[in-house]
Structure formats: C-alpha cells, structure tokens
Amino acid sequence: MQRKILSFHAQVWKIWCFMFFERYSHSKLKMCRLFGVFILAFSFSNHCKAQKGDPNPYADLFAHSSLSKMENYVGLGSDWGSRIYNLDTPAKDYVLGLNKIDGFDESPVEARNFPSFKKEVIKTLEAEPEPIQSLLKDKLFRIYVCEDLGGSAISGFIQENGNTKGGFVLLDAKVLDRKANEWITYKENSIYTKGRLAVNVRIEPDEANTKNNALRYILLHEFGHILSGTQKIGPSFFDAFRSYLRFPFFSGIWKSEKIASMDTSFFPIRSKIHFYSGSVSLDEEWEKIYPVLEKSPFPTLYSATNADDFFAESFVSYVHVILEKRPWVLEIKDGEKVLYQMENGITKPSLEKQREIIRKILFKL
Structure with a gap:
C-alpha cells in the first residue's frame, strides 16, 4: 500500500x-x-x-496494573461466588488511574452492602443461558464491587505472554439500584438538558423489569469489551497506538476510535453526543439524532459514541434482541404524546457482517 x-x-x-x-x-x-x-x-x-493509529492513554495503566496480570488469577474457581470481590487496594489503584486519565475526581470505596449485592450478581450471572454462560465462565475472571466508581461499571483486561486471555469488571453497587427500564431511560436522558421532551426506553416487559435485569444488561455490555480483546475484534488496549483500519468489524464505519466515516455528511451531530453530560437540547435536536441514527449502521445511540462501544453495544444488542428475543423500544415523548419511536437496530441489513462476527464468537464457528 x-x-x-x-x-x-x-x-x-x-x-x-x-x-x-x-x-x-x-x-x-x-x-x-x-x-x-x-x-x-x-x-x-x-x-x-x-x-x-491514535495514542492510547490507557496503555501504561493496563500494562502495569497487577489486575492485568494472569498470575494473579491462578486457581480461578469455577463458581461465581469465588470470583466476586469487594474493592481491594489493587482494584482501587486501577480505578484511580483510570479516573485520572478520564478527568474524574471520584475515589472508590468498598461497597457497604457487599454480601447482599454479591448474591444479586451471582443470581444474575447464573440466570444467563448457553452459550453466554460458558463464555462468561471462560473469559470473565473477576468482578469487583464498590461505590463512588465514577460510573455504573468499567472493565479491564488480563494478559499472559502478550495475549489477552480474559478480563474483569468493576460495578458500583450504589449506582446500580434502578430497575432495567428506569436505568436505561435515565442513561439515555443523561445526554440532554432539561426540556419539554424526554426519552423513554423499554428493554424488559413489566414482569421482568427488575434490578437484576438492569445488572444483566450492564454486565453483558462490559463483557463485550472483554471479548473485543480476547477475540481480537479491534486493536489491543495494551498497544501504545491503536488503529482500527485492519479490523473488519469497524470497516467503513469508523476511521478511528472517535471519528466515524459519516461525521461530516450524514450524522454531523454524532460527535456532540456525550452521555452523562447534559449538554444537548433534545427539544431542538432530536430530529437530527434519532431519525438519522435509525438509518445509520449504529444499533443504539451509545454505540455511536466511539468504536469500542460500537462493538460492546452491538454484542449486548445481539444477545438481548436476537438471541434472547427481549424487547428494546425507544420513544421520544412530549408528555404522554409519542413523537417518535424506534427499535434497537442490531437487525439492520447494514449490520449483517457485524452480526455474523458475533454469531461466530458465541457459537465458536
């Protein structure tokens, strides 16, 4: 070339x-x-x-954190109870390093309700059907529980001899105290300034709208990040520079981690979308966001924020909508009046290649 x-x-x-x-x-x-x-x-x-590729600000943290080293997971138990920990010093140091890079001031502390939250995490994980259950057991080595994380959850990667073998997840027990529909609705609205209009998202029927199913969705999203590393879906998080050019999952959609191919022409407002920022007016801009999103190759708006979340959101969307046949419906509402409605876009023809890659991972084809 x-x-x-x-x-x-x-x-x-x-x-x-x-x-x-x-x-x-x-x-x-x-x-x-x-x-x-x-x-x-x-x-x-x-x-x-x-x-x-672009410089990777996390490379040094990932390379030197003890959480990233396979030797710290020797004797890994097969039961979920042995893999779930309250926050310890190495995990806290990892979060502090990550928050410093990302510009967050939060300093995590141990979860006060750790025993009860641990039971809920185990219950959630054990409810996952095959092939998800086996894949989780094979790649998700540890879960840490804390408070004041700086978000709902974050993930990390575990290496051995230069290869990513699995990963870990940190959960904020205090933040994860909403039912599934309420949690994802809160998350979607976190983009916008307060106004007349609001977004409502439904990912579970009323009888399944539980905190456990909110936790399930979050864990599957974070697990998607781990799979991107173990299956070499994208550039390694341990590399000093990361380029997406040679990875089929992102071809034609992402030029780099934060620059999409359609930014200047088709979806110019995409780069202004920042979750938990309250910076965009839904009242003024919704017609430039969701109708365009529905015609784009992004399954959800969160998947349009960066290339790494494009895979993680595509993975959880595939499991949720296609594999487990659960609902995913978003509405723009003016009071009780529905102005616009759309479904999760994982079934779009434009995502056929991405669905096939995920299907091969799940069923080891």
Missing part, C-alpha cells in the same frame, strides 16, 4: 515539474519541485498516522 501511494505521488510530482519546465523559468521549476515534495510528504505522513 505504501509503495502504491509513493508511486502515485511520484507521478503527480513529475507531471507538475514537466508542466512548469515547459512554461516557466528555472526558479519556478524549483518551486514546483518543492511543492511536489510537500504533497508527497504530507500524504505519506497522513497515511502512516492512519496506519499507526
């Missing part, structure tokens, strides 16, 4: 020089050569940057 680019721009340079040689003086020919060299250098620099 680099040879082709060099060859092309060498030809451009020769043509420019020939034109100026025929018509202008020797001094103009010098300018032409300099301009040609500039074009060549600029194009080659941009190509190399795209191949190399």
